[in-house]
Amino acid sequence: MSVQRWVLLRHVSAAFPSSPSSRSCRTHVLGSIRSAAVNMAEEAKKRAAYCAVDSNVQNNQVVGVGSGSTIVYAVDRLAERVREEKLNIVCVPTSFQARQLILQHGLTLSDLERHPELDVAIDGADEVDAELALIKGGGGCLTQEKIVAGCSKYFVVIADYRKDSEALGQQWKKGVPIEVIPMAYVPVSRMIAKRFGGEVNLRMAVSKAGPVVTDNSNFILDWKFERAQNWREVNTAIKMIPGVVETGLFVNMAQQAYFGMEDGSVKVRKAPISE
Template sequence: MTDKIALDAAKKLAAITAVDQWVTEETKVVGIGSGSTVVFAVERIAERVWKDGALADIICVPSSYQARLLILDHNLTLGDLDRHSKIDVYIDGADEVDNAMVLIKGGGGCLLQEKIVASCAKKMIVIADYTKKSLRLGEQWCRGIPIEVSPQAHVPVKLKIEELFGGHAELRVALMKAGPIVTDNGNFLIDWKFVAKREYNWDEVNRAITMIPGVMETGLFVDMAIKCYFGMADGTVKVQNK
């Protein structure tokens, strides 16, 4: 191994550490987040189930279509919020984590369902590589805060956010198809690039944006995660607590 490990190796370290500490024999229902780091978490859960013979009765509740496919591909028991609305632990990645454990999520477009599943969990645990850790939001993640909106409201929402908080908000456009990205819920995404180095009260910002008519949810996760595991470049795992 070199002095600086690859990002995938760092993600895997964080995922394995978190799963082994938080998904135990007492865990009955686990929420599965979305994104590249979560792939390693599902792989570890499946390994515990099928290779180690543990966690035989565990039920996995997905936060996106991608998460649903991961659960099924690994032959794990698929649950849903209709039957399993009380989740023991929710494991997910993040696009950025600041020093106060405020998260930016939604780079992959799954923020609404992720926040719904996370809100049903007793504990939310974040897994990420070292590039996602910041003292303040915007240091590492430069693509803005994702906001899921009703299609007819994307222009009014964009203008209102810019009026309230400055910066620039833009509709997220697809790369491999014509037109905007469409979420699993049939909505559009706005990415708000807030003013760099400006002091924001993210709890107040999140609440204000959520109250704008047409906003389904924001990618700001405030006071939700209790612990974050970062796979570091030197092959260690750094833990950040709320």
């Protein structure tokens, strides 16, 4: 929570003492504040997405299109530029959602069979640390997202201010998503918890009975880690466990991140130069 929002909430609480009528007023005001905060985050997503598309997409490129709520704004801007500037752009999706967005906007759809090398990929993230290590997979598309990012010459991340952290785990509390073969989810869960600590849970669906099933017909585990780790080593170690398809740790993959900020600006962070 920002300082401004915290102060405002304190003032609201002080202004309405604890009586039935005042509690009703306070609930209404707090609801308005939360609504304003959601709108602020959406505007921040839009600014980050527009800035990333304008700065990184050029004519005659093959573009990887990520998944999630922030990428909707990136596709909006990409479609605008294609119409206005007559750009020749080919899009490769990371998920069914991304594929539908591309088709709905009348953009040219392709795949990695026809375009195995991408000029740029743009995707969101659940959390980004100071060195551009990412946690991705809150929406369950991590494997295809990582494949597309790995095939791109330049990988760009877009997010709002809530995803910006010094270290992974500061903002994102739901853990690292891990895609697993269904028959292996129990032994994989036990092995991760035994080796790295923390808690591993099978992600359950919200609007249906049973677990979440990915676009690849696999399950998702969410590993809630207890402490900072050497993420490169952890990522490699988890991927070596039989039954693991992919992790939501994107380490040394993103070259640049765009954060829409609360004050209306866009903060750009580049990956540190490897020695």
